Amino acid sequence: MESANELLTILxxxxxxxxxxxxxxxxxxxxxxRLAYLATILFSAAALAVxxxxxxxxxxxxxxxxxxxxxxxxxxxxxxxTGTLFSVILSRDYLEKTGMHIAEVYSxxxxxxxxxxxxxxxxxxxxxxxxxxxxxxxxxxxxxxxxNHKKSVEAALKYFLLGAFATGFLLYGxxxxxxxxxxxxxxxxxxxxxxxxxxxxxxxxxxxxxxxKISAVPFHMWTPDVYQGAPTTITxxxxxxxxxxxxxxxxxxxxxxxxxARADWSDVIWxxxxxxxxxxxxxxxxxxxxxxxxxxxxxxxxxxxMIGLAAGTDAAYSAVLFYLFAYTLMNIGAFGIxxxxxxxxxxxxxxxxxxxxxxxxxxxxxxxxxVFLFSMVGIPPFAGFIGKYRxxxxxxxxxxxxxxxxxxxxxxxxxxxxxxxxxxxxxxxSENGIVLSRPGTLYTASLLILAALxxxxxxxxxxxxxxxxxxxxxxx
Amino acid sequence: xxxxxxxxxxxxxxxxxxxxxxxxxxxxxxxxxxAELMLNSxxxxxxxxxxQLGDVHGQILVFFALCVAAAEAAVGLAIIIAIYRNNxxxxxxxxxxxxx
Amino acid sequence: xxxxxVAFYVFAILIIxxxxxxxxxxxxxxxxxxxxFTLAGVAVFYALLYAGxxxxxxxxVYVGGIxxxxxxxxxxxxxxxxxxxxxxxxxxxxxxxxxxxxxxMLIAVYVTTEWTLMPLEDGEVTxxxxxxxxxxxxxxxxxxxxxxxxLCIIGAVLMAARTRHPHPPAGKSSxxxxxxxxxxxxxxxx
Numbered sequence: 001m002e003s004a005n006e007l008l009t010i011l012x013x014x015x016x017x018x019x020x021x022x023x024x025x026x027x028x029x030x031x032x033x034r035l036a037y038l039a040t041i042l043f044s045a046a047a048l049a050v051x052x053x054x055x056x057x058x059x060x061x062x063x064x065x066x067x068x069x070x071x072x073x074x075x076x077x078x079x080x081x082t083g084t085l086f087s088v089i090l091s092r093d094y095l096e097k098t099g100m101h102i103a104e105v106y107s108x109x110x111x112x113x114x115x116x117x118x119x120x121x122x123x124x125x126x127x128x129x130x131x132x133x134x135x136x137x138x139x140x141x142x143x144x145x146x147x148n149h150k151k152s153v154e155a156a157l158k159y160f161l162l163g164a165f166a167t168g169f170l171l172y173g174x175x176x177x178x179x180x181x182x183x184x185x186x187x188x189x190x191x192x193x194x195x196x197x198x199x200x201x202x203x204x205x206x207x208x209x210x211x212x213k214i215s216a217v218p219f220h221m222w223t224p225d226v227y228q229g230a231p232t233t234i235t236x237x238x239x240x241x242x243x244x245x246x247x248x249x250x251x252x253x254x255x256x257x258x259x260x261a262r263a264d265w266s267d268v269i270w271x272x273x274x275x276x277x278x279x280x281x282x283x284x285x286x287x288x289x290x291x292x293x294x295x296x297x298x299x300x301x302x303x304x305x306m307i308g309l310a311a312g313t314d315a316a317y318s319a320v321l322f323y324l325f326a327y328t329l330m331n332i333g334a335f336g337i338x339x340x341x342x343x344x345x346x347x348x349x350x351x352x353x354x355x356x357x358x359x360x361x362x363x364x365x366x367x368x369x370x371v372f373l374f375s376m377v378g379i380p381p382f383a384g385f386i387g388k389y390r391x392x393x394x395x396x397x398x399x400x401x402x403x404x405x406x407x408x409x410x411x412x413x414x415x416x417x418x419x420x421x422x423x424x425x426x427x428x429x430s431e432n433g434i435v436l437s438r439p440g441t442l443y444t445a446s447l448l449i450l451a452a453l454x455x456x457x458x459x460x461x462x463x464x465x466x467x468x469x470x471x472x473x474x475x476x
Numbered sequence: 477x478x479x480x481x482x483x484x485x486x487x488x489x490x491x492x493x494x495x496x497x498x499x500x501x502x503x504x505x506x507x508x509x510x511a512e513l514m515l516n517s518x519x520x521x522x523x524x525x526x527x528q529l530g531d532v533h534g535q536i537l538v539f540f541a542l543c544v545a546a547a548e549a550a551v552g553l554a555i556i557i558a559i560y561r562n563n564x565x566x567x568x569x570x571x572x573x574x575x576x
Numbered sequence: 577x578x579x580x581x582v583a584f585y586v587f588a589i590l591i592i593x594x595x596x597x598x599x600x601x602x603x604x605x606x607x608x609x610x611x612x613f614t615l616a617g618v619a620v621f622y623a624l625l626y627a628g629x630x631x632x633x634x635x636x637v638y639v640g641g642i643x644x645x646x647x648x649x650x651x652x653x654x655x656x657x658x659x660x661x662x663x664x665x666x667x668x669x670x671x672x673x674x675x676x677x678x679x680x681m682l683i684a685v686y687v688t689t690e691w692t693l694m695p696l697e698d699g700e701v702t703x704x705x706x707x708x709x710x711x712x713x714x715x716x717x718x719x720x721x722x723x724x725x726x727l728c729i730i731g732a733v734l735m736a737a738r739t740r741h742p743h744p745p746a747g748k749s750s751x752x753x754x755x756x757x758x759x760x761x762x763x764x765x766x
Contacts, residue, residue, distance in 0.1 A: 010716075017723060024730060064713040104734050111727040118720060126537055126717050133544040134724045137551050141731035147558045154562075154571050156555045156735070161507050161568070164548055165498050168514030171541060172491065175518050175534075179525035184533050197685040483621065484686040486588050490595055490614075492679030497599035499671030505649050506604060509611050512642060513595060516618050519630070527625040532705055536714055538630050539706075542637050543721040547728035549642040553649040554735035560653040561738075 006062040009069040012047040012054070012077050013117040016084075019043030020110035027103035036103035037092050040110060044085040047117075051077035055467060061123055065185055068123040068252070071471035075321055076120025076248030083241030083328050084113040089446045090336040091233040093439065097343035100146050100231060108145075109237060112138035116245035123256070125174045125184040128249060132170065132213065135242055136163050142237070143230040155229025162212070162222040170209025176202030177257075186257040195261070203258060207268060210253070213246040216272045216306060217279040220299050224283075227295035232342055235291065236335035239298050240328040247305060247324055251317050254309060262312050269310040270403055277303030277410040284417050288351050290338055293417055294331075297376060300414060301327055307400065307407055308391040314472035316394035321468050323387030326375065326457065330384055333372035333450040337365055340439050347434055352421055357430030359422075364444060365436075366425050371451045373418045375458070378411050383457040390465070483524040490517035504556050504566040508549075515545050583624060591617035604654075608646050615639050629703050 007014060022043070023036045051074055059070030088109060095101040115134030122128040140163065144156025178184050180199035181192040192199060208219065215223040227235045258265060280300030287293040305327070308320035341358065342349045349355070359366030375382035378389075388411065392404045439447075457464055490513060497510030519538045526534025560566055594613035601607045615638040622631035710718050 063716045066716055130540055130717050130720050137547050137728055140551055144555055144735055150562045153558045157559050160552050160555050164511035171518045175521045182529045196689050198689050201685045481686040485683045488679050488682035492675045493595045493599055495675040496672050500668050506607055520618055523622050523625050523627045523630055535627055535630055540721055542633055546637050547724050549645050550728045550732040553645050554732040556649055557652050557736045566653045
């Protein structure tokens with residue numbers, strides 16, 4: 001029987017689950033999107049606070065070994081809740097201005113976050129599978145939120161069909177691993193002695209399922225379509241929280257269930273990391289649509305992160321976690337600013353040329369966009385640089401020199417498409433006489449906080465890196 | 477009692493048929509049906525392993541997989557209906573606003 | 577040849593045949609009915625593997641639930657005559673080759689693996705054991721499954737209900753339209 005202490009180990013999960021149910025009832029009885037928004041903010045902030053305090057707490061397993069808490073899982077929860085909280089704050093203004101503000105959005109976001117929290121704390125393939133599916137099913141709905149917009153519903157359909165297809169592979173992988181090891185617990189799978197063909201087939205199919213969720217090439221086809229079609233702040237949520245959750249779960253599986261087989265899967269991930277970086281960057285280079293460009297850039301970032309997974313050392317994992325944090329901050333920021341421009345009705349903000357001359361009209365947004373984009377490029381004073389540097393350094397230590405060289409070249413190429421947006425923002429003349437409205441105080445404030453965090457962890461990464469490094473000194 | 481690899485082979489065949497269906501069909505509902513077939517074949521694999529190992533955990537996983545399949549079916553068909561309302565077709569090759 | 581083997585071969589042919597019909601039939605209603613035979617056939621295999629509970633659940637959830645949903649989906653997404661409910665196939669050759677490679681690899685894996693067959697007794701996995709495990713060790717996933725089913729109801733209603741017009745920009749927040757869904761059926765939480 002679970003004692004109260006065990007429940008405390010998954011407190012953020014419980015808070016968010018309860019919040020989802022509460023917001024749903026609030027919606028049913030009052031129908032007020034504003035109340036739902038406030039409740040969502042409060043619960044998310046509470047869950048984030050608990051997750052942050054858990055970072056410094058003990059690590060272990062609970063619920064008969066189904067759940068792992070503390071350390072990596074807590075950090076995963078922090079990532080997820082950061083993504084959720086900021087997406088919710090940004091969502092409200094955006095959805096209100098574009099006339100899609102309905103209260104169900106918040107309960108769906110909370111349920112998606114619930115799935116992600118379960119995913120990052122799963123120590124068993126059953127909870128892993130349920131977490132991934134709870135997350136995905138909520139995201140299918142969120143992608144198609146604006147159901148009278150053809151693009152939005154189309155995004156939902158593509159996401160759903162490809163997601164259901166990938167679920168088949170993931171579940172097959174889980175089934176074969178279960179057959180090979182006789183257990184669904186990650187530690188028992190690690191202890192499998194007889195690594196027959198079944199084991200390897202299971203590992204391969206499981207990797208395919210994960211590659212789909214982290215949108216590695218060639219399983220990335222859904223990403224640009226879904227990111228473009230979904231409402232922009234929802235895209236921010238998908239691009240950050242769900243990506244981060246999938247990566248943290250991937251780390252958990254690789255480090256706990258398959259540590260002995262590292263030499264084998266490392267080569268596979270090496271190959272896919274290479275493909276992902278190259279293809280993601282090349283396709284981003286030829287993009288004119290800003291949201292699709294950001295989508296391909298997130299694929300490229302997944303490629304850089306996979307370098308760290310391919311290295312597979314403790315240092316590499318902690319570098320990946322840092323990268324994920326930086327990635328979350330800067331991506332929400334960038335999508336948030338795109339959302340800000342998009343809410344001006346009657347103007348088209350799909351192409352990069354539509355952004356001409358906007359930088360000086362509302363300088364704060366222009367400056368913030370530069371911060372986030374420079375961080376994505378990986379230029380020194382920002383967190384993105386530290387993340388990239390640490391991942392590459394960990395990979396070099398493991399002798400993946402050629403992969404790192406490709407990574408460095410790819411990020412050099414990425415300068416072009418990021419700076420292109422800035423060139424249009426600041427150095428071109430405006431085409432249409434658009435008058436930008438003032439963003440809300442909370443909206444600006446949350447973007448400022450994101451930018452400040454990006455700069456703070458860029459200048460002062462030691463605070464976080466020491467903490468992340470300490471997770472891996474404890475053996476499970 | 478048949479040998480275990482017959483059951484597993486059968487589920488592999490079903491899985492393959494499902495994969496072929498997802499890749500070749502153009503109607504969103506049929507694609508979805510094929511994805512359900514894939515999940516079903518995996519469930520058969522799980523139950524076979526569970527029987528072979530004499531272990532109940534496989535059946536528990538099947539139970540949750542069934543839950544997930546049901547949830548996916550409800551949401552997926554709702555999405556397909558929403559697509560039909562917007563486009564008056566469920567042919568995935570004709571639903572292509574999002575390109576490049 | 578014992579009864580098990582006979583049942584195995586008969587139902588194997590049945591489900592593979594009906595699965596093939598489902599995939600290649602041009603009439604979507606035929607596909608849906610072929611799927612019913614496949615799903616019911618798989619339930620028979622569960623029973624052959626002494627997984628009675630799963631077999632019954634399969635019949636209830638898949639044949640009784642999902643299949644009906646699919647038929648509703650077919651009904652709601654076609655205009656009038658069933659004769660028009662035809663679908664085409666694309667990239668038949670490359671996808672078949674791809675899928676066949678996957679399938680052959682899996683089968684090769686199974687055939688080459690040495691199975692340590694356990695003598696299987698009827699009722700080794702009892703319904704009681706399953707239920708107890710679900711409510712003790714697997715309590716947490718069980719609850720999550722409840723939340724999952726609840727959210728899928730909300731999601732389905734959100735997607736399938738006709739568009740409710742949210743309040744205009746900068747308007748009042750009240751937006752529950754007359755046709756708004758009611759969430760009274762929130763019984764997913766076990």
